[in-house]
Amino acid sequence: MTSGISVLCVDDDPDIRALTTTALERTGEEFTVVTAGCGRDALSRLTERDRIDCVVSDYDMPGMDGLELLDAVRDRDPELPFILFTGKGSEEIASDAISAGVTDYLQKGSGMDQYTVLTNRIENAVDRHRTSRAQRRSERELERYRTLVESNTDPMYVLDSNGICTVANEAFCRLVETDREAVVGTHISDLISRDGLERGAKTVRQLRQGNSTSTRYEVSLGRDDNRWVGEANLAMVTDEDGNMTGSTAVIRDITERKRRERELTQYEEVVELAPISLFILGPDATIEWFNDEFAEAFAEDADELHGMRFPELVDRGYYDDHVIEKYNDQVRELLSSSTDLQRAEYHIRFQAPDGEERIHDVHTKLLPLEDGSFAGTIHAIRDITKRRRYERELEHQNDRLEEFAGVVSHDLRNPLNVAQGNLELHADECPVETDTKMGSVEQIRHSLDRMDDLIEELLSLARHGQRVGELGPVDLPRLVQQSWNAVDTTGATLACSVDATISADEGRVRALLENLFRNAVEHGSAGSDLESGREEGHIGTDVTVTVDLLENDGSTSGFYVADDGTGFETDPEKLFEFGHTTTSDGTGLGLAIVDGIAAAHGWTASARESRSGGARFEISGVRVLEE
Template identity: 60%
Template sequence: MASGIHVLCVDDDPDIRSVTAATLERSRSEFVVSTANSGRDGLSRLDGTESEPERPAIDCIVSDYEMPGMDGLEFLAAVRERDPEMPFLLFTGTGSEAIAREAISAGVTDYLQKGTGTDQYVVLANRIENAVEKRRAERARRESERELERYRTLVETVDDPMYVLDADGRCTIINDAFCDLLGVDRDRIVGEPIAEFISGEALERGAKTVYHLHESDRASDRFEFTIGTEDGTERVGEANVTALTDDDGRFAGSTAVVRDITARKRRERELARYERIVDLAPIALFVLDADATITWCNDEFADAFTEEIDALIGTPFPELIERGYYDERVISKYTDEVRALLSSSVDRTRAKYQVRFQSPDGEERIHDVHTELLPLEDGEFVGTIHAIRDITRRRRSQRELERQNDRLEEFASVVSHDLRNPLNVARGTLELHAEDCPQSGESIERVRWSLQRMDDLIDRLLSLARHGRTIGEQTPISLSTSVHRAWNAVDTADATLECDVDTTIVADEGRLQALLENLFRNAVEHGSTGSPSQAQENSVQHGSTDSRPQADDGVEHGSTSSQRGNRADDTVEHGPTSPDSSTEQDRSGVTVTVTVGPLEADASDDRPIRGFYVADDGSGLDSSVDELFEFGYTTAEDGTGFGLAIVEGIAEAHGWAVTARNGDDGGARFEISGVDVRDDRSGST
């Protein structure tokens, strides 16, 4: 039953007005009755409720028909002009079918004749109540429709995806943003279960969230869900959901505003990865604010102090200087570097400098510091981030290496001077003895070979001592040119060269030629293919060289015996033959071809392999590949075991890798990979 119904009773008879008002108020406690003595007075009362908001609004009018000046139907017409929906009951003592038809045609809500008893007042009260309830219900319906339309308009115009589901989980209202999020047209979604467009896990999570909202007093809650769009991409959404109920409190569905958090989740994952990397990185990191106070540091930084990490955070950096960890000069160095980074005349984004750190155990350590500015806020400096690497061991190793290099240089000088002089004396004395005792030819030859062998060993030791695994300046050079120069510098006898490279690489030219020379000697001297008797006579396996370093190695050469022969185009001296062979090794009938070519990519890999190879068509490798590059390893009686070790050292000094294997057509194949190859002479990579 309705409450607070304000009734305006209009009648020119004061007794009837009084009786009607009293009877209605007694019949319904919620009735409040006002009276007017004419239609014009009633209009004044009706208009007064609009101009005086404190007066209660009229919910229903009960009017007599026959009134002076303005009858009931005229009064009805005037009321309808003001409020077309106002319940208007014609309560008249004069009744006729004609009046009833006219009243109904004029839009009266109800028509009722007055009687002599109180029964008609009971009927009047019921009809008043029904009329008011009907109007209020209609008003509520229209208001609900207007509210729904406002919500619909809101849903359609907001940028965030929104949807409304009924009690069965079907989409009843969606906006364009939600369609864009799903990547589906509106016609595909409206009326369909939301389960068609989200994962089962997301559906279960959403149902649980809505259920708990309906069972609790909370207005809204949120949950995350994954959306698989029709184009195959996957999006992550966060739904802020509200449960809907009907007038009786029963569950009627849900509505949600969705935020696409795909980018945020991606950033969170990236941040988590970065945090993990920072935690695992063996580098000390810390952050200073604009006042040089430590605002963050990792465990690697804190491990160098006696203070715990919580105690370090919030500590002004100057206090670490006062505690003796750093020298006072650190402050001026830091200030100068930060000022330079902030200067518009400097295009550097990072400062690098070294500081000395006094560890708690009293040991002085050297720290390599990298400093960067934190992003400026409104153009203002807010602090710096620092990465520290302890280079104490590296500095010690560098100093030790420098001392070793100095000792090696001294050793090379001693070898060059103090060993070559007596060796030259021995060689000269031997030649005099050969002239005096020509019958001792075989013995003389053996001694001559031994002296030459000593000379070769000295050359190799000098090369290792002076060059080791170091290289000079690297420049773009023609690989083909270096190949032919190295070939001409080696005693190749009857061997032939096939060069299939015409490219530019970046290398130390002198060291590259030394690498090629050693590979060529190895191929020529150990790749011979002749008669079985000759192969047995050679009895040499791959894995060593008997060659001497060349002039571009920077090696000092002593005097040579008259038995050495040089080709017209040779630029270096050649090593001796075995004492069991003739002075010029007999290679008649031997066919050795040395091939130089570019590396080819594996069929399973579309990326090119940067490098080249040197191969021969000899008998191949019999030794273990792992042993080939060891210093001193050789299977030849007159080999030094240095040649391939030098090849590996030169390659590693360039950052290259050298590997050995048997070629597809026989013979040994040495591959040099990781080379900086330029596609043309202009230097482009």
């Protein structure tokens, strides 16, 4: 029986109203009956807050008959149960009532049995009305849920107790790259990866055991070429008795979050492994974070350092007092800067726990501002004590080399010049020009010339060594021609095919090219010494020197200098050794200078046989700015 039914009884006869009320309330124990003597009173009753489940009305009433009242009620509520209970029934009235949308039609009779029938008709009408209303409400709720599911960009699905997919939104269908018609009715094992299936099954077991009503787990989804990581939130689907009939899951794409987590972990590992000290100061100069390298520099343990204000490290003697002033100046400068990419760099002195004073190179950068307010700074510290010591030692060595160069230039070259001058005077004053005399003079002259070459190249090594100045763009074809013109290349031919601009120290590269050209024309004669009629080491008249670019995987990686002479008489790997020479009058320094200049630029010098059988010297690792 339908419970809690409120009935509005409308009849112009007060005795009939009273009888009907008594009979209904007696027959239907859950009935509550309110009455109205006319149609207007009935409509007023319907406007009150008290709920009316059914209207029972007479037909023949003054002012507004039952059908007119039905029309007025239908205007307000098209579905409210309305039973026409009249003593003046006819087929015409019944037909008109049905056409007007009456719920039921019952003609009054004699006896109390008619009220039993009326009670039954009311209960059936109200029950059908409530069922219909509940079904429509469920359909509206279902439609709202369906709209929420379909409009959700996160994949969602529902499984029955056997793991068969019964509901899936469009996002899930796109994820598994399958049409909805194919997804619904398919077992979940055919839709997601093995690891996702195993984790899902484990979660379902936990739900069945009552350990949880909802739980989350990670799952890998998608094809191999489009795989992503999802976070599945799985919950039980239960019946009215609380028995599990299936499960439902919503999957959130966390691929980007996991990528960022991995990236963060990698950064943390890099920071911890970095051979530099890193630390963060808050807006009040409190040490908020630091890596192991920073902590190892102090006698205090990490727990004590964390939360300590940086000025306390000054008080403990690790830093000078002026460090705080320098820090404040740098922060003010950074805050006044127009770009947040600027950073400050400065040097400070650090007193280590072992008593040794060290020099630190500090790089400071602002943390992102919080609501426009200063949030603190991040610092990177490198210990440059050894570098500073090395720089001082290098400066001292350079001073000594410069002093040595001066001694060589003055104390050796001056006596050499005197010897050369006296030799020429002796040759001119000697009246007899015998073969013996001329041979001795030439031998002395040759030895003095070789000593002069040795002094010149020793000075070059002493003054320049393997150092290079400031790098800049160098027009390589122009420099090749200038270097060629600076060398005695009588009779030799230059074939230059380079057209590139490189990053280099122009003066040092000029010295490199001059040495390579001198080596080519002096040692690369195509004919033998006897055939050419020249002494060993003299310039050949038929050598061609080629300069061109090196190619590596389709890109320029350097340049080479090659000749078409007689090639190498020794192992090419030994050519760059200091003092190594293949001729009796060679210094063995020219190619050593080439190797040193190349190394100072970060390049590599190597030798091999050219295509024509001559010598080829390659300079690789060159940075080409423009071709």
